[in-house]
Amino acid sequence: MAAILEIENLQTQFFTSAGTVRAVDGITYSVNHGETVAIVGESGCGKSVSALSILRLIPDPPGRVVGGHIRFMGLDILALSDAEIRKVRGRRIAMVFQEPMTSLNPVLTIGRQLTETLEHHLGMGREASNARAVELLGMVGISDPQRRLAQYPHHLSGGMRQRVMIAMALSCEPELIIADEPTTALDVTIQAQILELMRDLSKRLGVALIIITHNLGVVARYADRVNVMYAGKIIEQGSALQIYHQPSHPYTLGLLNSVPRLDRPRQAKLDPIEGQPPDLTRLGAGCAFQPRCRFAVTRCAQEIPPLETVSEGHVSACWRRDDLGEKMRDAS
Amino acid sequence: MSVQQALPPGGPPRGSAETIQKGDVLLDVRDLKMYFPVTEGIVFRRTVAVVKAVDGISFQIRKGETLGLVGESGCGKTTTGRCILQLERPTSGEIIFEGQNLNDLDARALRPLRRKIQVIFQDPYSSLNPRMKTGDIVAEPMYVHGIEPDAKARERRVEELFSVCGLSVKMIDRYPHEMSGGQRQRVGIARALSLNPEFIICDEAVSALDVSIQAQVINLLEDLREEFGLTYLFIAHDLSVVRHLCHRVAVMYLGKMVELADCDELYDNPLHPYTRALLAAVPVPDPAIEAKREHQTVKGEVPSPMNPPSGCVFHPRCPLAVESCGRKIPEFREVKPGHWVACTET
Ligand SMILES: Nc1ncnc2c1ncn2[C@@H]1O[C@H](COP(=O)(O)OP(=O)(O)OP(=O)(O)O)[C@@H](O)[C@H]1O
Ligand SMILES: Nc1ncnc2c1ncn2[C@@H]1O[C@H](COP(=O)(O)OP(=O)(O)O)[C@@H](O)[C@H]1O
Ligand code: SF4
Ligand SMILES: [Mg+2]
Ligand SMILES: [Mg+2]
Numbered sequence: 001m002a003a004i005l006e007i008e009n010l011q012t013q014f015f016t017s018a019g020t021v022r023a024v025d026g027i028t029y030s031v032n033h034g035e036t037v038a039i040v041g042e043s044g045c046g047k048s049v050s051a052l053s054i055l056r057l058i059p060d061p062p063g064r065v066v067g068g069h070i071r072f073m074g075l076d077i078l079a080l081s082d083a084e085i086r087k088v089r090g091r092r093i094a095m096v097f098q099e100p101m102t103s104l105n106p107v108l109t110i111g112r113q114l115t116e117t118l119e120h121h122l123g124m125g126r127e128a129s130n131a132r133a134v135e136l137l138g139m140v141g142i143s144d145p146q147r148r149l150a151q152y153p154h155h156l157s158g159g160m161r162q163r164v165m166i167a168m169a170l171s172c173e174p175e176l177i178i179a180d181e182p183t184t185a186l187d188v189t190i191q192a193q194i195l196e197l198m199r200d201l202s203k204r205l206g207v208a209l210i211i212i213t214h215n216l217g218v219v220a221r222y223a224d225r226v227n228v229m230y231a232g233k234i235i236e237q238g239s240a241l242q243i244y245h246q247p248s249h250p251y252t253l254g255l256l257n258s259v260p261r262l263d264r265p266r267q268a269k270l271d272p273i274e275g276q277p278p279d280l281t282r283l284g285a286g287c288a289f290q291p292r293c294r295f296a297v298t299r300c301a302q303e304i305p306p307l308e309t310v311s312e313g314h315v316s317a318c319w320r321r322d323d324l325g326e327k328m329r330d331a332s
Numbered sequence: 333m334s335v336q337q338a339l340p341p342g343g344p345p346r347g348s349a350e351t352i353q354k355g356d357v358l359l360d361v362r363d364l365k366m367y368f369p370v371t372e373g374i375v376f377r378r379t380v381a382v383v384k385a386v387d388g389i390s391f392q393i394r395k396g397e398t399l400g401l402v403g404e405s406g407c408g409k410t411t412t413g414r415c416i417l418q419l420e421r422p423t424s425g426e427i428i429f430e431g432q433n434l435n436d437l438d439a440r441a442l443r444p445l446r447r448k449i450q451v452i453f454q455d456p457y458s459s460l461n462p463r464m465k466t467g468d469i470v471a472e473p474m475y476v477h478g479i480e481p482d483a484k485a486r487e488r489r490v491e492e493l494f495s496v497c498g499l500s501v502k503m504i505d506r507y508p509h510e511m512s513g514g515q516r517q518r519v520g521i522a523r524a525l526s527l528n529p530e531f532i533i534c535d536e537a538v539s540a541l542d543v544s545i546q547a548q549v550i551n552l553l554e555d556l557r558e559e560f561g562l563t564y565l566f567i568a569h570d571l572s573v574v575r576h577l578c579h580r581v582a583v584m585y586l587g588k589m590v591e592l593a594d595c596d597e598l599y600d601n602p603l604h605p606y607t608r609a610l611l612a613a614v615p616v617p618d619p620a621i622e623a624k625r626e627h628q629t630v631k632g633e634v635p636s637p638m639n640p641p642s643g644c645v646f647h648p649r650c651p652l653a654v655e656s657c658g659r660k661i662p663e664f665r666e667v668k669p670g671h672w673v674a675c676t677e678t
Contacts, residue, residue: 042542042543042544042545043513043542157633157634158405159633160633187404187405187569187634188404188569188571188610188613188614189404189609189610189613189629189630190404190633190634191613192612192613192615192627192629192630193629193630193631196627196629214542214543215615216543216617217614217615217616217617217622218615219617220615220616220617220618220619220621220622221615221619221622221625221627222615223619240619241619241620244617244618244619244620245619245620254544255543255544256617258543258544258546258547259543259547259572259617260550260572260573260575260576261572261616261617262571262572262575262599262611262614262616263616263618263621266575266576267576269551269554270547270550270551270576271547272544272545272546272547272548272551273544273547274548276512276514276515276545277512277542
């Protein structure tokens with residue numbers, strides 16, 4: 001399958017009074033046509049910054065992409081002019097944010113927000129764009145779409161606003177949608193509705209998805225491939241099955257062991273990862289996970305482990321990847 | 333149905349079942365209602381509607397027990413907690429703590445009881461005063477309530493609380509913004525413990541935390557429960573966390589209680605269609621299981637509590653609904669010992 005997006009050694013930094021924040025510190029991954037790729041990791045590990053970098057939405061100052069390449073359908077994203085990137089953003093790559101209220105315009109009707117995009121990006125006339133808006137709202141499961149066109153965002157519930165955001169994201173038939181915590185603010189039953197809808201549409205329309213989330217259940221259900229991030233780096237990458245059934249990095253294993261699970265008998269005690277995530281302005285010389293790692297050896301504090309192959313399509317950045325494979329699996 | 337009949341017994345939990353089963357009822361909430369007026373107009377305020385945030389719920393919590401309270405956003409969980417904390421004056425109903433009806437007590441008589449009931453909030457960022465050092469934040473309730481009046485003794489107690497909660501004593505001089513979310517949540521817990529409470533309301537206390545930190549705080553809450561014999565009302569929307577931590581679980585929907593049972597019973601044998609929908613909506617962290625699982629998502633949105641549906645409040649979204657569900661409010665009945673449900677069709 002052909003990659004539509006290729007990210008190579010991307011580095012994004014913020015220059016603050018407290019020092020340089022290495023928010024994204026050399027990540028490499030690709031997304032194939034129609035595929036769903038998840039990015040998981042703890043708060044502050046660089047998930048959103050990596051996504052915003054793809055759209056060239058990093059606020060400058062204080063931030064800047066300082067290295068790497070982003071190729072999208074033959075375009076060199078980082079080399080595009082401002083006018084050129086605007087043609088990609090929203091049109092060929094769409095984004096769905098966590099809080100739909102902040103990304104919808106509160107003083108414009110739902111209808112106007114949808115038709116404006118259609119007229120602006122696709123050059124549609126009034127009538128055609130209206131008809132298309134009704135069709136889009138129907139597609140995302142909003143009942144009585146004709147009437148909804150006249151409503152304002154605050155008339156809608158959180159779940160409905162998120163559906164409108166998805167309709168807007170789909171309006172220009174993008175090749176890629178980036179969804180940053182698309183359902184974190186929603187209740188579980190609504191979350192399930194929205195995610196099933198996104199999966200359905202992506203399969204039907206062949207749209208690729210990048211889902212950013214910290215919910216390991218959501219990743220297991222919806223992702224084809226998974227990138228696990230820690231302190232600005234991808235520390236493990238593989239298919240969903242590889243990541244969950246053969247975790248090959250102590251951090252991934254730690255994440256999987258920290259969550260109580262409905263599909264297993266109740267545990268006496270949870271097994272958390274001790275300690276705190278690191279400060280991205282003060283990264284040491286070695287593996288960023290070393291201070292919290294149960295498997296660390298001397299070398300871990302001295303040299304950064306590179307991403308290396310565990311098996312076909314599965315990589316991990318851990319010095320003890322090979323000798324710990326079996327041990328870690330037994331522990332999980 | 334009389335209030336007495338509506339009273340679910342404090343059911344036996346797993347684990348240390350026997351001790352808790354025999355234990356005394358610590359908190360008894362009877363037919364609690366909390367309606368908020370919705371007003372319009374600036375000069376002449378008039379009430380245009382009421383929000384039935386909590387609409388007649390009853391439950392008991394025994395000493396040493398942890399009762400989970402789950403349900404979707406806006407269903408009345410926080411309001412229930414605020415009524416117990418006496419931060420709201422309920423529209424009607426009774427809250428009986430250690431045999432004393434809180435409605436009957438004046439501010440003076442309430443004071444010693446308030447000390448025994450503490451709360452840990454969801455948001456460690458906004459619930460701590462940003463201008464106070466965390467050590468002072470933990471010491472403040474002791475100062476206000478006049479316990480440990482001696483400054484040296486108070487300091488020692490703060491140090492003790494910090495180490496009980498897994499915080500380094502060095503952090504006493506830090507400000508909240510100099511700490512991580514998990515550390516701030518520990519400060520909130522230390523403050524709640526400072527008055528030696530018997531009962532703690534945890535309102536989404538671990539919801540905002542990352543999974544690795546969440547597991548640390550859950551373990552801490554469990555350790556404290558054992559060490560100090562604490563009783564918890566654990567409000568949360570994460571059903572896996574609730575299953576891990578609670579002895580019994582109550583499910584709320586639009587201000588009403590729809591199901592209440594022992595934890596294992598509720599998860600193994602959910603009876604209310606809403607409870608089933610909630611459980612079905614949780615994806616488990618295993619792609620092999622998820623690939624095989626059909627997802628039957630429940631339709632529609634949660635209606636507004638300003639204008640709740642007639643009859644059973646869940647009927648517009650319910651897969652089992654029959655014609656009578658839109659007319660008759662289902663009785664909250666005990667279908668098995670300790671297992672209560674408000675549904676006629678299950
Ligand atoms: N002071 C108030 N005035 C008017 N309505 C209120 C007030 N406090 C709460 N409500 C309403 O009561 C209902 C229940 O609120 P509550 O805060 O208890 O919900 P919740 O279950 O805790 O939700 P969440 O999980 O989102 O915090 C909501 O519809 C809310 O808008
Ligand atoms: N505007 C900014 N100025 C300074 N630092 C920033 C800014 N935006 C993000 N960062 C930092 O970049 C890192 C990664 O942030 P982000 O990608 O938002 O994390 P998350 O994984 O939670 O989405 C964090 O350490 C964050 O503090
Ligand atoms: S490289 Fe060392 S410290 Fe890092 S995850 Fe592997 S064993 Fe742990
Ligand atoms: Mg983010
Ligand atoms: Mg709440």
